[in-house]
Structures are given as C-alpha cells and as structure tokens.
Amino acid sequence: MITWFIIFAVIYVGLLVFASVKSYSRNRTADEFMLANKSITSILGFLTYSAALFSAFTFMGMPDFFRNHGVGAWIFLAVSDAVMVFLILWFGYNLRSQAKRYGFKGIAGLMMSCFKNKWAGYALFASAFIFLVPYVAIQIRGISIFLDATLPGSLPSWGWSTIIVVFMLIYSEIGGLKAIVYSDAIQGLILLTVIWLIGTTCIGYEGGVASLFNGVEAVNSKLLSTPGPNGLFDRQFLITSLIAVILIPVTQPHFTIRIAVMKSLRSMHRMAIGVGVFALLIILPTAFIGMYGAINYTNAATADFLSNALLFDQADSIAALAIIGLFAAVLSTTNAQIFALGSELRSILKGKEKKVMFWARLGIFIFAIITLVFSTFMSDQLVLLARMSFTGTSMMAPVVIVGVLSKEAPGKELFIVSFTALILFLISLFNVIPGEYNGFLIESILYIVLAITTGLSLLIRKTKLQQST
Amino acid sequence: MYMKRKVKRSWHAAVAAVVILTILTFTPAIIPYGQYRPELLGIPYTLWTGILVGMAIVGLTIYGSTVCPGSKKWEESR
Numbered sequence: 001m002i003t004w005f006i007i008f009a010v011i012y013v014g015l016l017v018f019a020s021v022k023s024y025s026r027n028r029t030a031d032e033f034m035l036a037n038k039s040i041t042s043i044l045g046f047l048t049y050s051a052a053l054f055s056a057f058t059f060m061g062m063p064d065f066f067r068n069h070g071v072g073a074w075i076f077l078a079v080s081d082a083v084m085v086f087l088i089l090w091f092g093y094n095l096r097s098q099a100k101r102y103g104f105k106g107i108a109g110l111m112m113s114c115f116k117n118k119w120a121g122y123a124l125f126a127s128a129f130i131f132l133v134p135y136v137a138i139q140i141r142g143i144s145i146f147l148d149a150t151l152p153g154s155l156p157s158w159g160w161s162t163i164i165v166v167f168m169l170i171y172s173e174i175g176g177l178k179a180i181v182y183s184d185a186i187q188g189l190i191l192l193t194v195i196w197l198i199g200t201t202c203i204g205y206e207g208g209v210a211s212l213f214n215g216v217e218a219v220n221s222k223l224l225s226t227p228g229p230n231g232l233f234d235r236q237f238l239i240t241s242l243i244a245v246i247l248i249p250v251t252q253p254h255f256t257i258r259i260a261v262m263k264s265l266r267s268m269h270r271m272a273i274g275v276g277v278f279a280l281l282i283i284l285p286t287a288f289i290g291m292y293g294a295i296n297y298t299n300a301a302t303a304d305f306l307s308n309a310l311l312f313d314q315a316d317s318i319a320a321l322a323i324i325g326l327f328a329a330v331l332s333t334t335n336a337q338i339f340a341l342g343s344e345l346r347s348i349l350k351g352k353e354k355k356v357m358f359w360a361r362l363g364i365f366i367f368a369i370i371t372l373v374f375s376t377f378m379s380d381q382l383v384l385l386a387r388m389s390f391t392g393t394s395m396m397a398p399v400v401i402v403g404v405l406s407k408e409a410p411g412k413e414l415f416i417v418s419f420t421a422l423i424l425f426l427i428s429l430f431n432v433i434p435g436e437y438n439g440f441l442i443e444s445i446l447y448i449v450l451a452i453t454t455g456l457s458l459l460i461r462k463t464k465l466q467q468s469t
Numbered sequence: 470m471y472m473k474r475k476v477k478r479s480w481h482a483a484v485a486a487v488v489i490l491t492i493l494t495f496t497p498a499i500i501p502y503g504q505y506r507p508e509l510l511g512i513p514y515t516l517w518t519g520i521l522v523g524m525a526i527v528g529l530t531i532y533g534s535t536v537c538p539g540s541k542k543w544e545e546s547r
Contacts, residue, residue, distance in 0.1 A: 082527050
C-alpha cells in the first residue's frame with residue numbers, strides 16, 4: 001500500500017502545486033485574490049461547492065452514521081441537500097441582485113450595507129467565527145487521528161494536523177480563491193471516485209445490494225427504518241436538521257461566497273443542479289459502506305470500523321487512494337472555511353485596500369492557527385458537530401434573507417434577536433441552559449421565535465412605511 | 470402579459486411541488502415508524518422512497534432553473 005500511497009501522493013501534491021502556480025499572478029487585485037474575479041464557471045463552481053460541502057463529515061461521518069443509526073441518515077442529509085440546491089435558485093438570484101447593488105466582498109460586509117448598520121456585519125462575522133472554527137478543527141482532528149491509526153509510527157496526530165494546516169496556508173496564500181477552486185475540483189473528483197470504489201467493493205463482499213440489506217436485517221432490522229435503533233431520527237430531529245442544512249448557503253460564508261462569485265446567473269443555476277446530482281451520488285455509497293459496517297463491525301469503535309472498511313478491506317491501490325481522498329476531502333473543506341473567514345474579515349474592514357488585504361491575509365493565518373490548537377482537544381462526533389455548526393449559523397438566517405430581499409434598510413431588531421438566538425443555542429451546548437424543553441429541542445423553539453419575530457419586524461416596518469407615504 | 474403569468478405560474482408550481490414533497494418526506498408515507506417493507510430490489514422502504522424524493526427534487530431544480538427569477542424565460546417574459 002505504501003508504494004501506491006507515495007505514487008498517488010506525488011500526483012496529488014503535483015496537481016495542487018500546478019493549481020497554485022496557474023492561479024498565481026504577481027499583479028492581481030484584491031478581488032482577484034479573494035473572490036477569483038467573480039468569474040467561476042459552472043463545472044468549477046459545482047465541484048468547488050460540492051468539495052466544500054462534502055468533507056470528512058461525508059467520507060468518515062456518514063458511513064458511521066448509517067452504521068449506528070440506519071437508513072434515516074439518507075433523509076437527514078440527501079433529501080435536505082436536494083431541498084438546499086433548490087433554494088439556491090431563489091436565494092442566489094436575490095443575493096446576486098443585492099450584491100450588484102452594493103458590491104460584494106463578503107456576506108458580512110454586504111449585510112452592513114443592506115442594514116446600513118455595521119453591527120449587522122459584526123454579528124454575522126462573529127456567528128461564522130464561533131461555529132466554523134470548531135467545525136474546521138473537528139475535521140482536522142478526525143483525519144489526523146485516522147492517519148495516525150492507519151500509518152502507525154509515521155507521525156503523531158498533531159503532526160498530521162500541522163501538515164494539513166501548513167498545506168492549506170501555503171496554497172491558499174499563494175493562489176488565493178482561484179487556487180482553492182481548482183484544487184477543490186481535483187478533490188471533488190477524487191472523493192467521488194474513491195467513495196464509489198469502496199462502496200461497490202463493500203456491496204461485492206456481501207454478494208449484492210439485496211444480500212447487503214438482508215445481512216443488516218439479520219443483525220439489527222431497526223437499522224432499516226426510522227427512527228433507527230437509538231431513536232435518533234425522529235421527526236423533530238429530521239425537520240430541524242433539514243432547516244439547518246437548507247440554510248447552509250444562506251449563513252455559511254464559504255457557500256455564500258461561492259454563489260456570489262459565479263460568472264453568471266446561468267452558471268449559478270447549473271452549479272446548483274450539479275451539486276444536487278453530486279450530493280445524491282456521493283451519499284448513496286456511504287449508505288452501502290455503513291450497512292457493510294453494520295454487518296461486519298457491529299460493535300467496533302468508529303476508528304476501527306473506518307480503518308477496516310475504508311482501508312484494510314480494500315485493495316492496496318484503493319486503500320492508498322482512500323487516504324489521499326480523505327486528506328483531500330478535509331483540505332478542501334477546511335481551506336474553504338478558513339479562506340471565507342478571511343474574506344468576511346476583509347468585507348467588514350474599512351481603509352486602504354492594501355492595508356485591508358494585509359489584515360485579511362493575516363486573519364487567514366491566525367484562524368488557521370486557532371483551528372490547529374482547537375483540533376488537539378475536540379471530540380470525534382463528526383456528524384453531530386457538523387450539524388451543530390449548521391444549526392448554530394442558521395440562527396442568523398433571518399438577517400441574511402431579509403437583508404438580500406429588502407430595498408430599504410431592515411430593522412436592527414432582526415440581528416439583535418438572531419444573535420441572541422445564536423448565543424442561547426451556543427450556551428445550551430455547554431449545558432448552561434437546557435437543550436430541550438418538554439420534548440422540544442431548543443433549536444425548534446428558537447426557529448419558531450425567529451420566524452415570528454421576523455414576520456412582526458417586516459409587518460411593523462411595512463406599516464410605518466405606508467403611514468409615512 | 471400571458472407569457473409573464475405562465476412563467477411565474479410555472480415557477481410557483483415548482484416551488485409548491487418541492488414544498489409538498491418535503492412535507493411528505495416527514496410523514497409515514499416516507500418514514501413509517503419501524504417499517505422497512507415493501508422493499509425495492511432489496512432496498513428498504515425509507516431508503517428507496519427517499520432516493521426517489523431526492524431525485525424528484527433535483528429534477529424540479531433542473532426544471533425550476535428554466536423558469537425561476539433571473540432565468541432566460543423569466544427575463545424574456547418581462
């Protein structure tokens with residue numbers, strides 16, 4: 001396997017270097033560096049969006065989720081992702097219209113302009129920082145623990161974490177967003193290829209799809225329906241997850257930026273369709289891998305299941321490609337998130353472009369170091385932490401949605417209430433307040449409160465406007 | 470005017486179809502409590518119906534992209 005690993009690693013690093021060099025230009029403007037000149041084409045667009053969306057969370061988390069909680073995981077992610085891409089059609093149009101009106105450097109900066117209030121931008125930046133940093137860190141931690149277990153004696157897990165962060169910093173600082181987009185395209189294709197190779201191998205071992213599910217039925221038939229053996233996929237969990245997932249392009253800046261930098265509306269539409277197809281294609285084999293794990297590694301620890309199913313049960317060449325695929329999956333998502341935080345920082349800073357760019361680039365470096373530190377003490381609940389990140393940032397959705405739809409500045413009560421909801425959700429995670437009230441999850445209650453507040457705010461503003469005219 | 474109404478109606482129909490499919494997903498029609506039959510090609514009920522729902526929504530995204538705000542038809546009808 002080591003020989004194959006070295007061959008694939010050399011090819012992969014070569015492609016990354018090629019992407020960075022191709023994107024490098026000595027006299028590029030800040031917009032070229034941070035926003036790829038807003039000229040991303042359909043194919044690159046859907047690959048970069050997909051690579052940013054499907055990370056270690058998909059490759060490692062989803063098979064384990066299927067193994068432990070059953071087929072409801074499909075509803076949890078695949079159906080939610082399909083609805084999300086439909087939402088892009090509507091949200092993307094309005095976002096791009098507003099971006100045309102005010103100019104676009106980042107969603108936080110755009111909201112400052114829409115609300116005519118700097119605190120709207122600060123609140124959005126803070127929400128992204130609070131919920132993206134732990135999410136980036138958990139992915140780095142996940143892959144480094146996995147590599148440490150798979151290649152014992154090579155490097156400690158913190159060594160792998162450092163390599164990932166250094167890689168990320170070098171090629172994003174050299175090539176900017178364009179290099180990230182090119183490398184995402186490479187990484188998206190590797191991920192799709194390797195996950196299908198592993199998925200079909202798992203099906204092959206069990207003698208076909210029907211035999212695979214018959215095997216699961218014999219082991220634990222509760223995995224074949226909802227809510228699953230542990231009761232996780234009840235209706236409330238699935239609905240709140242759907243809301244959190246469909247709001248990803250609204251409140252997670254690395255996706256909002258990808259929508260805004262598409263070359264045209266038409267290419268954005270094609271990008272949305274591509275992401276939808278990619279989502280279904282990439283999640284399906286994780287179900288097969290998970291079901292294979294349910295049969296063969298019923299009570300195994302997550303790391304044991306993953307190292308066996310993804311590596312040791314595979315042919316050497318596939319196992320080697322899987323390691324590269326995992327590395328690529330983590331790298332593409334983490335650099336998209338860290339770079340987006342840099343873009344958001346740039347969008348809320350005022351001053352001369354050169355000075356702002358210096359702080360944005362320094363910001364990228366500092367965010368990367370913070371995530372590296374965080375990654376040393378995170379837990380290994382990949383999927384649930386990802387959901388937590390999506391749910392946390394989704395609390396700011398009223399701000400962005402009303403911001404991109406309004407022709408007049410919306411009321412500041414919107415970002416005050418949204419940010420308060422975000423803080424309440426955050427402190428519930430630390431058990432400062434309960435996460436559940438009479439069977440209702442705190443996020444369910446907060447979503448209802450936010451919907452009512454947003455409706456009331458819009459109604460009052462509309463009435464006031466009518467009275468004044 | 471007729472064209473404008475037709476495109477707008479088509480877009481609203483696509484949105485309504487996605488909303489209905491999404492609501493349907495969280496009913497026993499797609500996630501019946503603890504049931505996994507009837508199977509299709511050995512695939513349990515919630516998974517194969519979930520795959521169909523996912524494909525249908527992506528299909529509606531393809532259709533929606535031709536009639537949504539900002540699409541060629543939408544702009545031509547204005």
